[in-house]
Amino acid sequence: MAPGPGDKTPGPGEDARVARTRADVSRAALGVLTDEGSDAVTHARVAELAGYSKTTLYTHWPSRVDLIVLAVDALGELPHHERTGNLRDDIIGELEAFRGGITEMRLDLILTGMAQWASVEEMRVIRDKINNSGQGQMRAMLGEILDGAELEAALSMLTGVVACPSIMFGTLPDDDVIAAAVDIVLRSAQRRKAFKR
């Protein structure tokens, strides 16, 4: 009846029941992670919320990091801003989308939860993938005006204007602070261009 062990990464031919179990448990694990923090993501709590037995969970996902990986799998698409062509507006829009993701998806808890578990190789791979995907659009936009060390710096700096207050103080930057951050980067890029002339 129950799917066999070792089904942590089921292939395309997997039984529908396994897929359903996996989807249910993933959603429940994500719910616990974002509502209660990664420490609450235990087999007992996730089993309770998903409506499965602890034994079923232990059979398929023996360690707690397996449950965190499942939770992150259930995240779905990260929020991004649809580009308009105006670079300043688009960078601001992307930062506002990130800020919205912290409020609505608790991306701050996802970020810090993944960091806590990053000594596990499987988690580190997933973390890098999610974070690269999260920063991809911003990297492309900044790449239009910056390169090299300045591009890397600006990417971390603009991520930080939203991520740092959230992770460090549980607060979010208001619109003025986001706009100020973007203007610091844009003004600096213009000035660099002026110097080069």
Add this chain to the structure above:
Amino acid sequence: MAPGPGDKTPGPGEDARVARTRADVSRAALGVLTDEGSDAVTHARVAELAGYSKTTLYTHWPSRVDLIVLAVDALGELPHHERTGNLRDDIIGELEAFRGGITEMRLDLILTGMAQWASVEEMRVIRDKINNSGQGQMRAMLGEILDGAELEAALSMLTGVVACPSIMFGTLPDDDVIAAAVDIVLRSAQRRKAFKR
């Protein structure tokens, strides 16, 4: 023999034995937190490392968040750069000190561990205190050239140039990226001044 419960914040008149126990357990908890991550900070693991019984730990610090709070208490002074008077050098030096603290004290795990537990009021208070202390010198330096939303933005941005790659990818910015970040902020501040003239 054993100190009574409720001694989580012992006053100056506390018994020497309680103080010693607290110091031993704090150090052990910090060791587990920075070597193995916050998930490993359990009564069993900390008791083992500190050389006390689990019962002793449960008596004084009944919940896991108590152990995390103890760990953070044992952190001691955060690394700061000694100012020279050259603002650019001093901002770069302060970011390098932060980067060194991630390597040597695993401040990344402290930061993300505190964030994971921030739903507990006691943890949130300690987190805010530590993070304000961590950012204090940088805030003072940036306050010499920026104010308002630009100051808040630049503070998060420069924190982010070190914190974001570390938390998101387990990497640290090299000297070029740190210098580029500082120049982005300084160049922008100069340009703002030029416009105001």
